Amino acid sequence: MAKTEKVPKAPKVAKAPKVTWRSAVERILSESDVPLSYKELAERAGKMLVKKGLTPENTVNALLTSLIKKEGEACSFEKVGRGVYQWKAVPTDL
Numbered sequence: 001m002a003k004t005e006k007v008p009k010a011p012k013v014a015k016a017p018k019v020t021w022r023s024a025v026e027r028i029l030s031e032s033d034v035p036l037s038y039k040e041l042a043e044r045a046g047k048m049l050v051k052k053g054l055t056p057e058n059t060v061n062a063l064l065t066s067l068i069k070k071e072g073e074a075c076s077f078e079k080v081g082r083g084v085y086q087w088k089a090v091p092t093d094l
Contacts, residue, residue: 035086
């Protein structure tokens with residue numbers, strides 16, 4: 001019986017980190033100088049995501065609302081108006 005040659009496996013390629021709605025929104029808000037509406041956030045975040053879903057605006061609005069409610073003061077962004085959010089300013093007197 002003849003031995004078969006082993007075919008070398010291709011090297012593993014590192015996968016790009018998965019971009020979530022939260023990570024996309026946090027990145028957008030942290031880089032923005034002005035507050036943004038959830039509609040604008042959904043539009044900008046949609047360009048970063050592979051899978052957007054049927055109602056990206058509703059997804060972003062629900063995400064932000066629930067995170068602020070769940071995390072409270074520890075949340076990295078804040079609501080400044082109806083459907084408008086901004087990156088939370090870090091106190092400079094620490």
